[in-house]
Amino acid sequence: MKIVLEHLTKKFPNRNKKIKEYVIAVNDFDYEIPDGKLVGLLGPSGCGKSTVLNLISGLEKPTQGKIYFGDDDVTELPAENRGVGLVFQNYALYPHLNVRENIRFPLENLRGKDKLTRDEMDRKVFETAKLVQIEGLLDRKPSEMSGGQQQRVAIARALVKKPKVLLLDEPLSNLDARLRLQTREELKRIQVETGITTIFVTHDQEEAMSICDTIVVMQDGRIMQQGNPQDVYDKPDNLFVAKFLGTPQINVFKGVVRAGSVFIGTDRVYRMEEDLGDRDVYVGIRPEGFIPDDSWNGRSEASDDKERLICEFRKLEVMGRDSSVLCANEFFEGTMIRAIVASGTGIKTPGGEVAFTIKPNKIHIFDAKTGKVLH
CATH class of the missing domain: 3.40.50.300 (P-loop containing nucleotide triphosphate hydrolases)
Structure with a gap:
């Protein structure tokens, strides 16, 4: 019927x-x-x-x-x-x-x-x-x-x-x-x-x-x-739908689009193929979208050519098959970032920081004013 x-x-x-x-x-x-x-x-x-x-x-x-x-x-x-x-x-x-x-x-x-x-x-x-x-x-x-x-x-x-x-x-x-x-x-x-x-x-x-x-x-x-x-x-x-669906919830950051790249603070996290123009955005990253960056040796090694997000390491929770990396970032819209990685994955934390690269299909860009998806 x-x-x-x-x-x-x-x-x-x-x-x-x-x-x-x-x-x-x-x-x-x-x-x-x-x-x-x-x-x-x-x-x-x-x-x-x-x-x-x-x-x-x-x-x-x-x-x-x-x-x-x-x-x-x-x-x-x-x-x-x-x-x-x-x-x-x-x-x-x-x-x-x-x-x-x-x-x-x-x-x-x-x-x-x-x-x-x-x-x-x-x-x-x-x-x-x-x-x-x-x-x-x-x-x-x-x-x-x-x-x-x-x-x-x-x-x-x-x-x-x-x-x-x-x-x-x-x-x-x-x-x-x-x-x-x-x-x-x-x-x-x-x-x-x-x-x-x-x-x-x-x-x-x-x-x-x-x-x-x-x-x-x-x-x-x-x-x-x-x-x-x-x-x-x-x-x-x-942004509403992105936040509502998913456990743990999507991680949302204040960001900007500048010259075709998405920045969270000074960290370039994603290069865009389409031209959205320079604007303020919200950057949503699914918990399973974080990949620990094994090449990270501290901020002295940072380069604008490398796409990575640098966060303050707080805690590692092992949950059997998966582990949760809990960390913080001043541009995060919440209390604690939660990144889901496979248990046994090495986490390097030089200077108390942890760096991630982001899976392209797990990052979503939303207009800061309307909340509508841009990418």
């Missing part, structure tokens, strides 16, 4: 009654979700991603704009008639019912031509439980299950009516790290097997990038960038 959102806007009255201006939660949101794809709405708290989900489900009505399921305008259609499955952060299971009864509950409310016999309901319950791999737990109560198992019950309950669209609102937030990893892999498997168009809301960018076909990064109710997760990570459109 393709979903088309046309210029969606949602305004809420301000909680401060003295302020007459409305709070705009979703601002001219225009997007098409392809049939059978898993799309992630990603952004910080308050960016409007859950409101978009509520508009699609029918729990909220848009102030402006249209919502289409396929070719059908469902903007005014009640939530119960949209054929949508919802899974929330809290599992919302009935504690007095066992797993079988929890999953079967939506089927018992069907009426008219959709009404099912007991045998038909039991067959659908078992098929759905098998899909999420809890068919052996049908007689357990929620209190007898782990958080990951309870979340699978909630997913099964959403799937049992064969919804046209599956909406997931922070479904993994209550799980510990290991369960979260396992469950997100299961979510992707279930989505592929069912082919249901799925919208996944999360603030966890690693979660979204790992399982979504497409991610939509939001800020203040607007789309900042959308596309294949790796493409968005590798080619951010603006």
Whole structure:
């Protein structure tokens, strides 16, 4: 089921009654979700991603704009008639019912031509439980299950009516790290097997990038960038997206473009092929973009012909496969630069300094005024 959102806007009255201006939660949101794809709405708290989900489900009505399921305008259609499955952060299971009864509950409310016999309901319950791999737990109560198992019950309950669209609102937030990893892999498997168009809301960018076909990064109710997760990570459109995606976060420096080269302070870090003109910029360098410069022997050896960034060495953190080099630079927009290198890499720190060359595909240049990407 393709979903088309046309210029969606949602305004809420301000909680401060003295302020007459409305709070705009979703601002001219225009997007098409392809049939059978898993799309992630990603952004910080308050960016409007859950409101978009509520508009699609029918729990909220848009102030402006249209919502289409396929070719059908469902903007005014009640939530119960949209054929949508919802899974929330809290599992919302009935504690007095066992797993079988929890999953079967939506089927018992069907009426008219959709009404099912007991045998038909039991067959659908078992098929759905098998899909999420809890068919052996049908007689357990929620209190007898782990958080990951309870979340699978909630997913099964959403799937049992064969919804046209599956909406997931922070479904993994209550799980510990290991369960979260396992469950997100299961979510992707279930989505592929069912082919249901799925919208996944999360603030966890690693979660979204790992399982979504497409991610939509939001800020203040607007789309900042959308596309294949790796493409968005590798080619951010603006400084906000670059900062939001990536763990650890991208390192951002104040810099300048001068005579076709990018400088951080007096250090030439990159030579540009295109002419951007002389200007102030922000220089973003991904943590994995730093290469320790083995030829560095201190500032007395520095040369304007060599592209390198010199920082004050602070600490080396060994994390198994990788190590983090923590260092400082007066032009850094933060507290501590974090460079990720392979464990065992030699780090030379003459005079308490460390020098890096930068991988060309891991450096991003942004306009200092607008934040838009220049390179």
